[in-house]
Amino acid sequence: MNQFVVSCLLATLYTSTAAGQALVADMSENSISITSNFTGQDILLFGATDGPSDVVVVVRGPREDLVIRRKSRVGGIWMNRRSVTFHSVPAYYAVASNRPLADIASQALRTQHRMGGAFLDFPLAENSPSITDEELIEFRRAILRNKRRDDLYFETEGSVRFRERLFRTSIVFPANAPEGDYTVQTYLLRGGVIVDQDSSPLTIRKAGLERTIFDLAHDQPALYGIIAIVIALASGWLAAAAFRRT
Amino acid sequence: MQIYFPIAELSLNVFVVLAMGGGVGFLSGLFGVGGGFLMTPLLIFIGVPPAVAVATEANQIIAASASGVIAHWRRGNVDIKMGLVLVAGGFVGSTAGSFLFKLLREIGQIDLVISLTFVVFLGVIGTLMLIESVRLILRSRKGTYRKKAHQHYWAHGLPFKMRFHKSKLYISVIPPILVGFFVGLLAAIMGVGGGFIMIPAMIYLLGMPTAVVVGTSLFQIIFVTANVTFFHSINTQTVDVLLAILLLAGAVIGAQFGARFSGRLRGEQLRALLGIIVLAVCAKLIVDLVFEPNDLFSIGETISE
Numbered sequence: 125m126n127q128f129v130v131s132c133l134l135a136t137l138y139t140s141t142a143a144g145q146a147l148v149a150d151m152s153e154n155s156i157s158i159t160s161n162f163t164g165q166d167i168l169l170f171g172a173t174d175g176p177s178d179v180v181v182v183v184r185g186p187r188e189d190l191v192i193r194r195k196s197r198v199g200g201i202w203m204n205r206r207s208v209t210f211h212s213v214p215a216y217y218a219v220a221s222n223r224p225l226a227d228i229a230s231q232a233l234r235t236q237h238r239m240g241g242a243f244l245d246f247p248l249a250e251n252s253p254s255i256t257d258e259e260l261i262e263f264r265r266a267i268l269r270n271k272r273r274d275d276l277y278f279e280t281e282g283s284v285r286f287r288e289r290l291f292r293t294s295i296v297f298p299a300n301a302p303e304g305d306y307t308v309q310t311y312l313l314r315g316g317v318i319v320d321q322d323s324s325p326l327t328i329r330k331a332g333l334e335r336t337i338f339d340l341a342h343d344q345p346a347l348y349g350i351i352a353i354v355i356a357l358a359s360g361w362l363a364a365a366a367f368r369r370t
Numbered sequence: 371m372q373i374y375f376p377i378a379e380l381s382l383n384v385f386v387v388l389a390m391g392g393g394v395g396f397l398s399g400l401f402g403v404g405g406g407f408l409m410t411p412l413l414i415f416i417g418v419p420p421a422v423a424v425a426t427e428a429n430q431i432i433a434a435s436a437s438g439v440i441a442h443w444r445r446g447n448v449d450i451k452m453g454l455v456l457v458a459g460g461f462v463g464s465t466a467g468s469f470l471f472k473l474l475r476e477i478g479q480i481d482l483v484i485s486l487t488f489v490v491f492l493g494v495i496g497t498l499m500l501i502e503s504v505r506l507i508l509r510s511r512k513g514t515y516r517k518k519a520h521q522h523y524w525a526h527g528l529p530f531k532m533r534f535h536k537s538k539l540y541i542s543v544i545p546p547i548l549v550g551f552f553v554g555l556l557a558a559i560m561g562v563g564g565g566f567i568m569i570p571a572m573i574y575l576l577g578m579p580t581a582v583v584v585g586t587s588l589f590q591i592i593f594v595t596a597n598v599t600f601f602h603s604i605n606t607q608t609v610d611v612l613l614a615i616l617l618l619a620g621a622v623i624g625a626q627f628g629a630r631f632s633g634r635l636r637g638e639q640l641r642a643l644l645g646i647i648v649l650a651v652c653a654k655l656i657v658d659l660v661f662e663p664n665d666l667f668s669i670g671e672t673i674s675e
Contacts, residue, residue, distance in 0.1 A: 160612075162374040163381045191670035193478050201486075201659045204478045207670065215672065266667030273665070299374065299381035302672075333612075334376040341377055341607045349603030352429050352611050353596045356618065360436025363622040 146174045146320035147312040154324065156297060157331035164299040167326070169220075169308065170292040178221065178228040178313040179284045179291050180239055183326070185216025185276070186304025189249055192263050192270070208263050209249035215302040217241060217277045220293045222284040229316055237311065237318075241268045241277050274300060303328050377610035378422045384616065386416065391430075391620020398434065398621070399628020401644045402584070404591070405621065406431050406562035407495075411488055411651050420481045421471070422610055424561030425602035428595045429614040431563045434621060435591040442585025449536035449582045453589040455543050456568075459550025460557070460594035467558025468601035475606060478670050485655050487560050492652035495566055499645030506638040537578045537586075545576055550590065558598045563591040 149171030156165050169181055190213040193204040221228060225240055235243045246267075248260070255263070271277035275298040284293040295308070306326040312319045330338050341348045374381045390412055398405035406427050413423035442448055474480040528542030549571045553564035568587045572578045578586070603609045632640065 158374060160373050161371075163372045189673040191478070191672070193668055193670050195663060195666045195668070197662075201482075202661075202663055202666075203482050204668070204670075207478055213672075263667070266665070267669065269665060270667060270669045274669075299372075300379065330376060334374060337376040337611060341603065341609070345604045345607055346600070348607075348611075349600035349609065352599050352603060352609050352614065353432060355611065356429055356432035356599070356614065357436050357592075357596075359615070359618055359622070360433035360438075361440070363433070364437040364440040367622075367626050 146177075147179075147310065147322055148172050149310040149322045149324070151295075151308065151324060151326065154326055156301075156326070156328045158303065158328065158334055159330075159332045160334060162299060162334075164301065165297050166294045167297065168292060168294050169310070170290070171310065171322075173289050173291065173312055175289065175314075177319065178223065179286075179293075180225065180228060180311045180313065181218075181220040181284065181293055181295070182237070182239060182309045182311070183216065183218040183295055183306060184214045184309075185302060185306050185328075186214070187212045188215050188302075189213070190246075190267065192267055194263070194266070206255075206259075208255060208259075209252040210246045210263075210267065211249045213246045213267065214244070215276065215304065216297070216306065217244065217271070218295055219279045220283045220295065221281050222286055222291065224281045225279070228313055233316065233318070237309075239311075240279055241272075244268070274298075276300065276302075297328065301328055303330055373612070373616075375610050375613045377608065378418050378426075378613055380417060382416065382418075382613075387613065387616045388620040390416070391617040392624035393620075395434075395621030395624025396628040396631075397624075397644070397647070399625035399630075400632045401628075401640055402632075403644070404431060404434060404563040404565045407488070407492060407560070407566060408647070408651060409617065409621075410484075410561040411492075411655060414484075415654070418613070419608075420484045421475055421606055421608045422613075424471070424484060424559070425599065425606065425608035426610045426614050426617070427561035428557060428598040428602065429609050429611070430617045430621065431561075431595045432592055432599065433614075433618045434625070435563060435588045435595065437622065437625075439585060439588040439592065442588060445585075446536075447582050447585035448589045449534055449578070449586045450589070451532075452534045452537050452539075452546060452576075452578065452582075453586045455532070455546045456550035456553075456586070456590040457593040459547035459552075460554035460590055461597050463551035463554025464558045464594050464597045465554075465601055466551075467555040468598060468605055470555075471559055471602070472605040475671075482659075484560065485659055487556070489652055489655050489659065491556075491560070491566070492648050492655070496645045496648035496652055499641050499648065503638040503641035503645060507642070510638065536582055537576075539577060541576065549575060550594075554594050554597070557591075557594050558601070561598075563587075563595060565591060 149169060152168040189209055189211055191207055191209050193207040195202045196205040219240055225234060229239060234240055238244055268277060284291055308324045308326050310322045371384045372381045373384050394405040394409045410423050410427045414420050474483050528544050530543045531540055532543050533540045553568050556562060556564050565587050569583055572583045573580060599609055
């Protein structure tokens with residue numbers, strides 16, 4: 125990231141907050157391309173406030189229906205037994221704040237704005253088998269745990285850094301961040317009350333060769349299969365020919 | 371250097387993938403085996419989703435078999451007629467296997483079934499190889515030779531007989547079709563060529579002469595793994611062409627070195643070594659199945675809204 129450009133942008137933001145807006149925020153990029161050398165990407169979110177305050181950034185990935193399974197031991201082997209489907213689970217979820225969320229906002233406010241994985245509320249899909257409330261809690265917790273382990277959910281309290289009225293934080297998108305439309309919601313809080321907020325879209329898309337291969341595999345699966353076969357046959361033939369001469 | 375694989379949807383180190391291809395290729399050149407039964411579990415161990423590992427490996431085996439069959443073809447060691455009968459059974463078996471694979475994936479049991487079939491086959495084959503080679507090593511020390519394998523012709527009693535000139539056989543087509551079907555089923559579920567089942571079945575069950583066995587097996591593997599690649603592409607979109615190409619590049623080079631190296635070691639010692647490798651992979655799979663996982667819960671498939 126070019127520090128000079130950021131400084132210039134921040135200077136502009138600084139003057140614009142003076143002109144009446146409580147919160148101004150922007151990101152270093154609004155789209156991420158997954159190309160063959162993609163290993164994840166950090167995006168810088170920065171902005172300015174009109175005075176001492178707290179900032180909470182909530183990033184949500186595309187929503188999806190998600191199947192979660194629980195293993196049990198059957199004849200000495202661990203196998204998937206119970207499974208439920210949840211609806212509207214964000215594929216990616218990140219919260220950044222300048223200090224512990226519990227100190228910034230009340231539980232009611234955090235629940236309302238889903239600030240923190242614990243406040244995420246995804247319903248059971250209609251076709252999912254009915255389960256007890258305890259199981260429901262257990263399955264929900266398991267989703268959070270699995271997603272955190274895959275680096276797709278995280279909460280980083282203290283990662284929003286202030287310098288006077290300017291703030292910045294970096295949002296980490298791992299290599300396995302799913303494609304789709306993301307929303308980046310920035311909240312400005314003062315005394316536990318939301319004073320201002322800003323919402324920006326962010327998209328993650330496969331690009332270049334990765335895009336071509338993925339699209340072909342899903343849109344023209346028969347053609348893709350035939351191409352895969354032809355490539356393999358040709359390289360096998362080629363290899364045999366090449367090593368025959370040597 | 372990391373590369374993002376578009377179907378596996380993960381970023382892997384290119385050199386790790388090439389080294390795996392090279393390593394398994396080396397072993398396959400050394401031992402004259404396909405290598406699918408080692409590559410698929412290895413891919414799973416490095417984090418490739420099992421379904422992608424199976425389908426991609428099937429794609430890679432096409433290349434390995436195509437390159438291997440050419441030499442046998444030139445020497446006239448391919449029984450095309452027998453190969454096509456096996457392919458007929460293999461097409462049905464692998465197509466059925468691909469649909470079974472899709473079904474198992476939907477009910478969340480594909481990973482388990484892949485692991486279990488590998489445990490069973492690797493366990494049995496590894497043990498047999500080890501026993502056989504130890505016996506041979508002991509016998510060769512005593513200075514005696516193994517008798518030629520006794521050939522069964524029980525298939526003479528069945529109907530739909532056909533003459534296979536190259537194999538000097540006049541047998542019913544039912545046994546080869548069944549063998550082809552079974553190996554095709556395994557190819558679709560395990561991502562293997564199935565030579566380790568096919569070759570003993572050809573010798574002991576069908577009574578084919580050993581000279582044409584390897585060439586004919588490779589010949590039919592090309593068609594069956596091509597069919598597996600095609601149906602996995604259609605049913606589950608799990609063939610990662612990019613991953614297959616990299617594995618293939620490593621495997622082709624590794625196989626050449628393996629083949630050159632194989633002259634320096636004695637056959638029975640080689641087989642004992644391969645038996646140990648196979649059993650080690652099998653043991654790792656068993657450990658993963660039997661020990662309590664870190665997290666009992668796992669996320670299955672997701673459907674974007």
